[in-house]
Amino acid sequence: MAQISQDNRGLRLVVRYAVLCLIAAIFSFPLIFMVVSSLKPSEQLLADAHSFRALLPLGDISLQNYFDAFKRAPVALFMFNSVLVTGVTVIASLALCSAAAFAFTFVNWKGRDLALTVILATLIVPFETIAIPLLLESSKLPWIGAGGITWGWLNSYRVQIVPFIADGLTIYLFVQYFKDLPAELIEAARVEGASWFAIYRRIVMPLSGPVLATAAILKFLAMYNQYLWPIMVTQEEQYRPVMVGLQYFFQLNRAWGEIMAYLSLITVPVLAFYLYLQKAFIASIASTGVKG
């Protein structure tokens, strides 16, 4: 009897792992295919698509597609633009949204509750519904630069950065986190005469590691993967990010090898970053759901 139940348990375990592996294959094969194909000449890539060779780096393996991709489009420029826009937005967003959340949570001021309500209400306005009027608005906004006042923000870095620094979700995440910090700590510092800014800078921020990581990861993913907005505001090549750069590879006879190389170039760093910080990524998504 004992023997049978032992076997049964073993069999069940095998079935469970088989199911898990099958699902894992469904989620990973397109990405494996992408990276493997980027190493093959286009003709071999198409021939291999008929068998399991599609997922194996066999045959004529080289980095030629990567060189060709760099020749076809200013790939390095696009990558620089994406890193610049994403990096600046993430840092500015952490600073301004945490400061705002601090003022909403700890400081009493007139209109505070109304302002917070309005900001949280913006969470139900999908970006797609404001994209078109924001496009027109951006085409008329003033900017004070070295050459005096200029009008119109289209084709610039700022049009890709400034509108996305402050958002309801990031402020909400910080407010939720700050509410759970011990209020006595802040009161004690107030009694000792610390300024609000000193409290924010010296007490609250050093305690905010987890929420800073969460907000940074969510903002990073949203910004780096943005597509709709940059295609509208960057007609000039000089300011284009990597997702818009993809359009250089759309043509009638698609050179799939080069496309896969470009896709790998812009995706693999993010995937590596994710796999390295996997727990933090998953925790950040989970934390958006806990309070509901």
Next chain:
Amino acid sequence: MAGPAIALILVFVIAPFFLAVGFSFTNQRLVSPNPAEFTGLSNYRQLLGMGVLHLDPLKDAAGAVVLDDQGQPKLPELRKITRKNPDFPQFDGMRAWFSWASGEGRTYVLARDVVFMTAIMNTFIFVLVVAPLQGGLALGLALLINQRLRGINVFRAIYFMPVVVSIVVVSLLWSFIYDQREGILNNLLSAISFGTIPRVDWLGNPSTALGAIIFMSVWQAVGFHMVIWLSGLQTISPTLYEAGAIEGASKWQTFRYITWPGLRNTAVLVLVVITMQAFGLFSQIDVMTKGGPLDSTQTIVFQAIQRGYGKQDISAGSAISVILFVIVLSVSLIQRYLTREKA
């Protein structure tokens, strides 16, 4: 300290929202030598104008029904009614959206903008399929991943992987997988069926294109909601499961009476978030099909961008945006009402 963030949200979220409402009542264009004029509801009338028309078969002088070449009753020409016909000013410029046989004749539902109506229908189909499918699959995955097994975190990491990949990249990858001649999907189907399943042009066929995009979208985003379900599962107290085990509850009873009630709030959140994201369907369409074939993948946002940006018609794009906002708001209010805490 809240000043800068509030100012930015006012300028870049709240102002554009009210501008959208304002522009939708004008003929504003992105670049125009003439100032915009107030045009009232004309954008909305142009987008949403509809009419119902019943046509009876033509009769000859003797009162008998005229038959056409195929022996079918001959109907008056629809075009003669919808093109500058002074007797039917309300149908001017409309086209048939769909029709059905009724009595001896046909009843037509006419729309001033058939493409936009198709876009609304497609968006609703997308939302209605994706919300339960993605939410349900995500819950299934979360339950699977919530087991105590060695190496389970590796599987969790893999299932979540597509979420960090841009939907633009995913769309381009899958357009290769779906390709008729070279695509992996057709190769796979033909291999397992020994060539008996014909090769399908998944994205080029009006009856499969939207389905193909739905499948890919679920594949990309399901990991996100799996993680949200997972965090909900972990808030359920283990003592409840122990009590259930002592009472001898079956697996289904455990899920039905312990797990599911514990996931209530998570379920509402997942539903609302998926619905909002699904209404914004754009990138997949722009990369894979551009709304085609035969408008079978037109969506509301794709229409808004095509007109507002592509044709630089800010006012029409804004009116579409406002319509989308009203739809999203109504749907989320209905969802909240239906999922409210029952006293």
